[in-house]
Amino acid sequence: MSDWNLKDQTAVCGVGHSSYGKRLNRSTIDLGGEAIRNALEDAGLKKNDLDGLIVSFGTPIGADADTLAYALGLKLRMYNQTWAHGRFTASCLQWAAMAVKAGLANYVACLASISFSGFRKPMMGGASDGEGAREGGGGHGEDPVYGMTSPGAGSALIAQKYFAKYGATSRQLGAVAVAFRKHASLNPAAMMRNPISIEDHQNSRFVCEPLRLLDYCQINDGAACVIVTTSERARDLQKSPVFISGMQGLPAGREEFIWTHPGFGVAQQSVFDYQPEPQPVYQMAGVTHADIDALFTYDAFSILVWTALERWGFCRPGEAAAFTQDGRIEVGGDLPINTHGGLISEGHIMGWNHQVEIVRQLRGECGPRQVANAQVIQWANAYGDSLIYRR
């Protein structure tokens, strides 16, 4: 443990992104190249400094790591990619941190680049949905044979059960969408900037009932990149380092279903009264919930914010519906969440736009949506992985 205690040993030294939009008509390589370039510039690094690359949400939908390295003329000592599934953000950053600490690379660019408009057929759900072809329906438990397709459907299954189990309502869930849109309205990079009301949420059409259009994330084009190095190197660069203080791996197995915590009783999960045990990420970072100045979470669908809050113990099972009301998760509230607008309103860059925002918050670069005196920020997901960053 002692030699491999990575607390504050590695840091983010640069962040960058492309423009985000519904139909940019640009390839993943084009967008990814722009994000990497911007991140290097932010760090004050040159092309040839970059010797590591980790592509999240890679082939076949996102950017292909080989093609990207080739197109950018990179000379890499270490690279990798995850398949086209969104939940590997923290995993990629963890691998990058371990790689730089172990000396496998000096500067690792971690990114996702997607161009949904680049495909003529819809890529999430329906005939081109690779998820449903996986044994057992893959991570979302899809089953196209019964018309069960798209990531949102598994979330809707959770929402329906959540509503019934705890007496929560779609109207309460609307508070999540309203908060994130409010954040996006303060963010020039966000795709959806017009404020919405609970009534707008309630009047939006069902996609997969009980989830409505405004419970869903954007489907868009864009790329976001984070550069990881050792804290020692980061201290010598132009921007203040943002340290990776704690990390917790992505769990898997029969007790896990991507959109909720164990014990919830969907897919093949057991049913039990879930209690968030002391989570290793807090212990590693040496912080408690009270130290977390803002929370960022994978919000492909609004309900995931509730299950994440409960999984990580910010509130008890069944309490997230009430917890997210009255501006508590907005900037200025007790626990601001996804201050850039999240996947729901800034854009769906697979959680990489969240990492960019976390770094900017900890540097104090967020202008009207800045969380006052942000020191410690957590990335923590319904599916159970986490990072804690500090400035």
Add this chain to the structure above:
Amino acid sequence: MSNYTKPLPAISTLNGPYWDGLKQRELKMPSCNDCGKLWYPPAPFCPECWSRNFTWRQLSGRGTVNSWVVFHQAYFSSYKDDVPYNVAEVELEEGPRLLTNLVGIANEDIVMGMAVEIVYDDVTDEVTLAKFRPVK
């Protein structure tokens, strides 16, 4: 039957006996002869004790609705005349949960925990799906 255009299962070495069972009007899942564990989706060994000594056990076909959704969007063109259609997760009496469609009930009448039983739906000459209807 031959004009069935909805997605069909990828029948494999792993899940073949499951689909063969449905065709013969039997809902079967692998059950461990050593520790008694029943599992789904099919895998070639017991997730509990890793024994490869298992039997495809016939189940009752009865269960309860654990959750459900209603699709208002047709992701597959073959479903465009079916929206809004339901997909339910049924918890079988024996424990495992299956995704399915509820038949013989209007979407708005579906209730959490309602008792259901299997209906075999021969959608093609080769494939029979496991659907469920309310227990009368």
